[in-house]
Amino acid sequence: MIKFFKRKSKNKPPEEQLKTDGQVESSGTESRRNAISQADERNSQLPAQNTDVMPSGNTAEVEKDEAVELAAPAIEVPPELLAQGVEPHQYQLSQQLSKTNDNFGKKMKQMFSLKKQIDEDLFEELETTLLMADVGATATMDVIEKVRKSLKRRNLSDSDAVFDALKVHLTELAEVVEKPLLIDENKQPFVILVVGVNGVGKTTTIAKLARKYKGMGKKVMLAAGDTFRAAAVEQLKTWGEREDIPVMAQKTGADSASVIFDAMTSAKARGVDVLIADTAGRLHTQANLMQELEKISRVIRKNDDTAPHETLIVIDGGTGQNAISQVREFNKANSLTGVVITKLDGTPKGGVLFNLAAEFGIPVRFIGVGEKSSDLKPYKAAEFVDAIID
Ligand SMILES: Nc1nc2c(ncn2[C@@H]2O[C@H](COP(=O)(O)OP(=O)(O)OP(=O)(O)O)[C@@H](O)[C@H]2O)c(=O)[nH]1
Numbered sequence: 461m462i463k464f465f466k467r468k469s470k471n472k473p474p475e476e477q478l479k480t481d482g483q484v485e486s487s488g489t490e491s492r493r494n495a496i497s498q499a500d501e502r503n504s505q506l507p508a509q510n511t512d513v514m515p516s517g518n519t520a521e522v523e524k525d526e527a528v529e530l531a532a533p534a535i536e537v538p539p540e541l542l543a544q545g546v547e548p549h550q551y552q553l554s555q556q557l558s559k560t561n562d563n564f565g566k567k568m569k570q571m572f573s574l575k576k577q578i579d580e581d582l583f584e585e586l587e588t589t590l591l592m593a594d595v596g597a598t599a600t601m602d603v604i605e606k607v608r609k610s611l612k613r614r615n616l617s618d619s620d621a622v623f624d625a626l627k628v629h630l631t632e633l634a635e636v637v638e639k640p641l642l643i644d645e646n647k648q649p650f651v652i653l654v655v656g657v658n659g660v661g662k663t664t665t666i667a668k669l670a671r672k673y674k675g676m677g678k679k680v681m682l683a684a685g686d687t688f689r690a691a692a693v694e695q696l697k698t699w700g701e702r703e704d705i706p707v708m709a710q711k712t713g714a715d716s717a718s719v720i721f722d723a724m725t726s727a728k729a730r731g732v733d734v735l736i737a738d739t740a741g742r743l744h745t746q747a748n749l750m751q752e753l754e755k756i757s758r759v760i761r762k763n764d765d766t767a768p769h770e771t772l773i774v775i776d777g778g779t780g781q782n783a784i785s786q787v788r789e790f791n792k793a794n795s796l797t798g799v800v801i802t803k804l805d806g807t808p809k810g811g812v813l814f815n816l817a818a819e820f821g822i823p824v825r826f827i828g829v830g831e832k833s834s835d836l837k838p839y840k841a842a843e844f845v846d847a848i849i850d
């Protein structure tokens with residue numbers, strides 16, 4: 461059942477006013493306003509979306525998590541597709557991942573429609589298409605081998621059967637990394653540490669997560685662990701203001717590990733359910749910066765020896781093969797427990813998800829499909845494969 465709810469008033473007073481000794485004063489209100497209006501300007505260039513729906517408190521008839529998802533901006537489904545039974549949620553995802561679909565699903569359909577009979581050329585073309593979409597060598601060889609075997613077993617020689625088998629085996633691989641992030645309510649706060657190279661979408665993803673968990677009725681706090689640049693703190697505070705979520709920050713240049721440690725203490729005192737910590741972007745090849753990340757985890761454990769409860773690496777979906785070395789190096793510094801692949805709306809190379817699945821098998825928790833705080837989807841393998849292949 462699909463239900464949409466009206467947006468809550470944006471003018472209500474902040475959930476709470478946090479003041480700690482080290483907290484940065486809200487002096488950057490003007491620049492934050494500018495940043496918000498710039499973001500709005502960028503957003504206005506995105507496809508028309510319905511931002512006026514938000515879950516209200518009246519979510520009794522639907523799972524709260526689902527309500528947040530349903531509140532995500534809707535892309536209108538053409539009436540003829542609706543009549544054919546196309547599901548709005550799936551249609552929206554297909555539109556958001558349309559660049560990968562063009563480079564992957566559409567190409568393959570074209571290839572199979574031109575060639576009805578299976579031969580080695582067809583397998584070669586298939587291999588090239590998978591590699592071009594950044595599926596990676598390991599996953600490509602593995603999937604093609606499985607397709608060959610299942611066709612042989614069932615004695616099929618029609619190219620439609622290749623397409624069907626391909627979808628089955630890609631879905632199998634995509635399912636390996638489908639493990640949703642569950643917030644353990646016994647951890648207070650449940651600490652999510654967000655890491656990754658520069659500009660991949662860490663801070664934006666944090667805002668998206670914060671909105672999601674707040675929408676699920678959880679008390680959320682953010683820690684501005686990117687202390688390298690003043691603008692990084694401002695950016696997080698802008699999102700915090702926008703989503704009405706407290707942000708714990710200290711001055712630029714402060715020790716990142718201490719900021720997060722202090723935020724944990726404050727979160728505990730205030731009964732916060734989920735604390736999400738930002739970190740500065742860093743190249744995975746810079747040893748000293750990677751050591752700093754190890755230190756953050758060490759210091760966090762002094763506050764709660766089970767934390768961080770989730771270490772999320774954010775990967776830009778358009779990164780290509782480099783995603784593999786990023787995950788490898790960050791995993792050495794901090795054991796990664798989850799992956800978020802962002803910017804999938806802007807890349808024809810969404811196949812990187814299969815590459816990561818085959819190489820590491822680390823759960824993909826969410827995918828980012830736009831710049832707004834509502835543009836984050838819990839990762840579901842079958843939906844993802846349908847969106848890029850159908
Ligand atoms: N299209 C699109 N843009 C995104 C997505 N996620 C983030 N961005 C954009 O990517 C840019 C960088 O995002 P940030 O969140 O600042 O990235 P970051 O990893 O925190 O960057 P640093 O802190 O500088 O390392 C911004 O312009 C975001 O709006 C996404 O899923 N889709």
Ligand SMILES: [Mg+2]
Binds near residue numbers: 662663664738
């Ligand atoms: Mg950032």
